[in-house]
Amino acid sequence: MKIIRSVASLRRKVNEAKKNGKTIGLVPTMGALHAGHISLVDRARKENDVVVVSVFVNPTQFNNANDLATYPRTEEADCEKLEAAGVDYAFIPSVKEVYPKEDTRHFDLGAVAEVMEGAMRPGHFNGVCQIVSKLFAFAQPTRAYFGEKDFQQIAVIRRMVELEGFDLEIVACPIKREDDGLAMSSRNVRLSAEQRQIAPNIARILRESLEYASSHSLQETKQWVIDNINAYDAMEVEYYEIVDARTMQPVKEWAETESPVGCVTVWLGDVRLIDNIKYNNNQK
Ligand code: PAF
Numbered sequence: 001m002k003i004i005r006s007v008a009s010l011r012r013k014v015n016e017a018k019k020n021g022k023t024i025g026l027v028p029t030m031g032a033l034h035a036g037h038i039s040l041v042d043r044a045r046k047e048n049d050v051v052v053v054s055v056f057v058n059p060t061q062f063n064n065a066n067d068l069a070t071y072p073r074t075e076e077a078d079c080e081k082l083e084a085a086g087v088d089y090a091f092i093p094s095v096k097e098v099y100p101k102e103d104t105r106h107f108d109l110g111a112v113a114e115v116m117e118g119a120m121r122p123g124h125f126n127g128v129c130q131i132v133s134k135l136f137a138f139a140q141p142t143r144a145y146f147g148e149k150d151f152q153q154i155a156v157i158r159r160m161v162e163l164e165g166f167d168l169e170i171v172a173c174p175i176k177r178e179d180d181g182l183a184m185s186s187r188n189v190r191l192s193a194e195q196r197q198i199a200p201n202i203a204r205i206l207r208e209s210l211e212y213a214s215s216h217s218l219q220e221t222k223q224w225v226i227d228n229i230n231a232y233d234a235m236e237v238e239y240y241e242i243v244d245a246r247t248m249q250p251v252k253e254w255a256e257t258e259s260p261v262g263c264v265t266v267w268l269g270d271v272r273l274i275d276n277i278k279y280n281n282n283q284k
Helices: 007-020 035-047 066-068 076-082 124-139 150-164 185-188 195-196 198-215 218-230
Strands: 002-004 026-030 050-055 088-093 143-149 169-173 235-244 259-266 271-278
Touching: 002 007, 007 050, 007 088, 007 124, 026 035, 026 124, 035 050, 035 076, 035 169, 035 271, 066 076, 066 169, 076 088, 088 124, 088 235, 124 143, 143 150, 150 169, 150 259, 150 271, 185 271, 195 198, 195 259, 198 218, 198 259, 198 271, 218 235, 218 259
Parallel strands: 002 088, 026 050, 026 143, 050 088, 143 169
Antiparallel strands: 235 259, 259 271
16 A cells, blocks of 8 residues: 655646546545445445545535544554555545645535535535545545445535536445444544443444334324433433434424435534434335
8 A cells, every 4th residue: 555645746746647547546535444335335445446544534525623632543553554445546635635725616506505414514515525526526536435424424525526517426324333333433432431431322222212213103204213312311312303314404304305314413522423213215
């Protein structure tokens, strides 16, 4: 595996590969890699000739300075994992390399980016689009891989691809979970031992809500999930929305969508965890 720190060098490598008719799989990450990221790399490895993984904590998508400052940075361990996973190029640029001058671009993402994370974290999705569009321009991927834990992010990136006319495939990959059900996340390392024990209840309650939903209305199901999570003193739901999987717009009744997805954000102390669950479309 080659570590690349400059945009020019990455461009040279991908141009050469493309000239030789090779396909390129890109896995954008912010590092602190875990098995969830590696599952994206494995999929990219299977489907492409060349795999590029970017490791970059993108400052423009953080709307909270403390979150940016405390975001885990583990470059050496990340490189070992990427090397073992058979990655060709790890792109690990500095902030200056990616943003030689301030990125003032504003993406007109519309309704898909206005709800849930978009409402709670102003500017977050614009920052995600700034970095992801740059990575697409630098790496010119045939396919780019994203985890469904950040379900709304994938819908927003699809919208950005449509707006900007990128010619590539967005591949959405299933959430990777710990044995106890907790969705893998770089932020999990910030949980105390006690919080780590409580956190898997989020996934358990979401899973059990599938059964509850089969005999209850959407509104009842929504409230049931919120009440059950909030029943833990240590946890507080920031939002739980059941939305259409494509538009991300909240729905009021099961019949309103063919693909309802429940998206939750929970505060456990000062750690913000997100998770989601797909309901089927034959609920009551
Ligand atoms: O999902 C993430 O880790 C980030 O939002 C991404 C897509 C790597 C952009 O910085």
